[in-house]
Amino acid sequence: MSNTDFALAVEDLTVSFDGFKAIDSLNLYIDRNELRVIIGPNGAGKTTLLDLICGKTRASAGSIKFKNTELTRMAEHKRVRLGIGRKFQTPSIYENLSVFQNLEVSYPAGRSVFGALAFQCTDEVREKVRLVAEDIGLHARLATEAGLLSHGQKQWLEIGMLLMQEPELLMLDEPIAGMSARERELTGHLLKRICRNRAVIVIEHDMEFVKRIAHKVTVMHQGKILAEGPMEKVQADPKVIDVYLGH
Amino acid sequence: MNLLKTWILRYQLASMLLLTLLLAVVLPLSLDIFRLNLVGKYLSYAFVAIGLVMVWGYGGVLSLGQGVFFGLGGYAMAMFLKLEASDPVTTKIQSTPGIPDFMDWNQITELPALWVPFKSLPFALAAVIVVPTALAWIVSYAMFKRRVGGVYFAIITQAVALIVTVLIIGQQGYTGGVNGMTDLKTIWGWDTRTDSAKYLLYFLCVALLLASMLLCRWIQTGKFGTLLLAMRDKEDRVRFSGYDVSNFKVFTFCLAAGLSGIGGALFTLQVGFMSPSFVGIVPSIEMVIYAAVGGRMSLVGAVYGTLLVNAGKTYFSESFPDLWLFLMAGLFIGVTMAFPMGLAGVWEEHVVPWWRGRREAMRRATPQPLPAHVLAPVPPPPPSEQDRPAPLPAHLQGTQP
Numbered sequence: 001m002s003n004t005d006f007a008l009a010v011e012d013l014t015v016s017f018d019g020f021k022a023i024d025s026l027n028l029y030i031d032r033n034e035l036r037v038i039i040g041p042n043g044a045g046k047t048t049l050l051d052l053i054c055g056k057t058r059a060s061a062g063s064i065k066f067k068n069t070e071l072t073r074m075a076e077h078k079r080v081r082l083g084i085g086r087k088f089q090t091p092s093i094y095e096n097l098s099v100f101q102n103l104e105v106s107y108p109a110g111r112s113v114f115g116a117l118a119f120q121c122t123d124e125v126r127e128k129v130r131l132v133a134e135d136i137g138l139h140a141r142l143a144t145e146a147g148l149l150s151h152g153q154k155q156w157l158e159i160g161m162l163l164m165q166e167p168e169l170l171m172l173d174e175p176i177a178g179m180s181a182r183e184r185e186l187t188g189h190l191l192k193r194i195c196r197n198r199a200v201i202v203i204e205h206d207m208e209f210v211k212r213i214a215h216k217v218t219v220m221h222q223g224k225i226l227a228e229g230p231m232e233k234v235q236a237d238p239k240v241i242d243v244y245l246g247h
Numbered sequence: 248m249n250l251l252k253t254w255i256l257r258y259q260l261a262s263m264l265l266l267t268l269l270l271a272v273v274l275p276l277s278l279d280i281f282r283l284n285l286v287g288k289y290l291s292y293a294f295v296a297i298g299l300v301m302v303w304g305y306g307g308v309l310s311l312g313q314g315v316f317f318g319l320g321g322y323a324m325a326m327f328l329k330l331e332a333s334d335p336v337t338t339k340i341q342s343t344p345g346i347p348d349f350m351d352w353n354q355i356t357e358l359p360a361l362w363v364p365f366k367s368l369p370f371a372l373a374a375v376i377v378v379p380t381a382l383a384w385i386v387s388y389a390m391f392k393r394r395v396g397g398v399y400f401a402i403i404t405q406a407v408a409l410i411v412t413v414l415i416i417g418q419q420g421y422t423g424g425v426n427g428m429t430d431l432k433t434i435w436g437w438d439t440r441t442d443s444a445k446y447l448l449y450f451l452c453v454a455l456l457l458a459s460m461l462l463c464r465w466i467q468t469g470k471f472g473t474l475l476l477a478m479r480d481k482e483d484r485v486r487f488s489g490y491d492v493s494n495f496k497v498f499t500f501c502l503a504a505g506l507s508g509i510g511g512a513l514f515t516l517q518v519g520f521m522s523p524s525f526v527g528i529v530p531s532i533e534m535v536i537y538a539a540v541g542g543r544m545s546l547v548g549a550v551y552g553t554l555l556v557n558a559g560k561t562y563f564s565e566s567f568p569d570l571w572l573f574l575m576a577g578l579f580i581g582v583t584m585a586f587p588m589g590l591a592g593v594w595e596e597h598v599v600p601w602w603r604g605r606r607e608a609m610r611r612a613t614p615q616p617l618p619a620h621v622l623a624p625v626p627p628p629p630p631s632e633q634d635r636p637a638p639l640p641a642h643l644q645g646t647q648p
Contacts, residue, residue: 080489
């Protein structure tokens with residue numbers, strides 16, 4: 001596979017679980033500074049695709065290149081250090097730690113054992129925590145134990161933890177699931193702000209929300225890509241309507 | 248002074264100072280040397296217990312094989328002492344003078360190569376820490392890199408404990424077998440069996456224990472400690488934040504093993520022998536009980552737990568030798584069910600709030616000299632700036648005209 005200008009280039013990616021192909025020779029290219037939304041019915045392989053990119057699941061075949069670096073055999077933490085951030089579907093935060101500590105631990109320094117032992121929470125770290133906390137609207141709750149936050153705030157905190165690392169590719173799995181209308185709106189603004197200098201992949205079901213944020217939409221079905229393009233075009237595609245509405 | 252205060256608060260040194268006072272002043276003054284030596288023996292187990300606080304409490308990884316590391320440290324020390332006790336003059340009745348007596352009984356005619364470096368005290372002291380740490384590294388690296396954890400890890404450590412015990416008992420000619428290494432006498436000619444030596448060793452043990460606790464406390468309060476707690480909660484989130492989770496677990500496990508080794512060496516020095524009965528599965532589980540009873544999140548609690556359980560064990564085994572094991576099992580089950588955070592948890596969750604509530608109640612009971620204009624039904628003319636009490640509670644300020 002030749003080198004490209006894409007932030008992420010996925011080619012012929014396949015993963016099979018006991019013969020069942022959850023992802024089937026999939027090709028996907030994400031531009032730098034692009035916000036891509038992946039939609040598709042349940043079991044289409046959306047989450048599995050993110051798992052493959054971040055390393056939670058190993059690919060059976062194919063290639064994933066991030067800024068022209070092959071990822072498929074790389075350990076998870078090394079992919080993160082290259083600049084890939086992944087938010088999980090259910091809020092995955094450290095419930096027993098304070099909001100500040102959650103963000104501090106995500107700061108990309110002192111990542112080795114001895115680095116962590118020598119790590120000092122400098123003003124630089126504190127400033128970064130403050131900036132990110134403001135971005136996600138939790139600057140007044142830095143001392144709160146993260147487990148006490150509301151569901152929406154937990155989702156934001158996890159996004160904030162990723163922002164601490166300044167990832168060049170950010171993957172969000174259903175970031176607005178379980179949020180109120182107001183929280184959805186705020187999250188929409190947040191996503192628009194944070195995609196300015198990085199590529200973002202979002203998995204989402206809420207079509208209204210998708211319309212509001214997406215630059216380009218990819219529709220997945222049975223481990224393959226069904227359609228790709230601007231929202232209006234995709235929504236008008238008879239194949240997509242077929243999959244979503246049934247026969 | 249202020250700096251000292253922030254230090255004490257930051258590292259929770261107040262409870263540690265209290266423990267220091269107890270161990271270094273109260274107990275030596277109130278106990279005779281026989282009992283104090285017993286306390287010293289218990290304190291050598293406390294090294295294992297604080298190691299368990301790090302690896303089990305903070306790291307969330309239960310090890311049922313800490314006795315192995317305790318034993319390895321103890322054996323490394325005992326090998327040096329045994330060699331010094333087996334000089335050619337005192338062993339001249341043996342068929343091969345100059346080697347440890349148990350080797351002679353097992354028809355070994357030459358000091359095994361493994362034993363030769365243990366003639367050197369610096370080597371033996373280094374081995375006390377290095378040997379347990381190295382074994383811990385091998386076991387934990389193999390397990391954690393493969394993401395083995397939880398119950399499986401506990402079972403594997405237990406298997407290691409069994410294997411090492413069988414090995415020690417089976418290789419009688421090299422290890423002294425089931426009797427272990429006995430008749431340890433001097434260290435560089437200094438007799439460790441005298442009362443003054445026992446006092447000195449006791450204080451050495453206390454000093455090393457407190458130093459180890461400070462080291463652990465320092466690790467807990469830094470980023471490393473936060474990461475351990477984060478890992479225990481959401482391991483995947485830590486991994487996908489760019490950390491190699493297994494390295495952190497390996498380090499913590501090795502730290503606990505190194506501490507256990509120091510404890511084992513101090514045990515050998517104070518008690519005067521080392522045997523497989525401190526290595527196997529049962530002692531390893533007992534050591535987990537110390538940490539569980541004391542509180543697996545609290546270093547100080549783990550030390551108190553060790554002292555209490557062992558004091559109980561000594562008392563009960565003197566009074567009801569047959570019942571002791573049942574009592575201990577009952578204690579372990581009872582404590583983990585009723586007080587999952589052990590004695591330290593009882594202290595934090597019940598004693599401290601109760602005491603705060605009491606102090607609060609006492610403060611309320613004593614009549615406060617309230618400003619007259621607050622109590623008076625008719626507001627008096629507003630007081631001048633000088634005699635108005637400055638820190639007036641917000642809800643009272645509304646009553647003023």
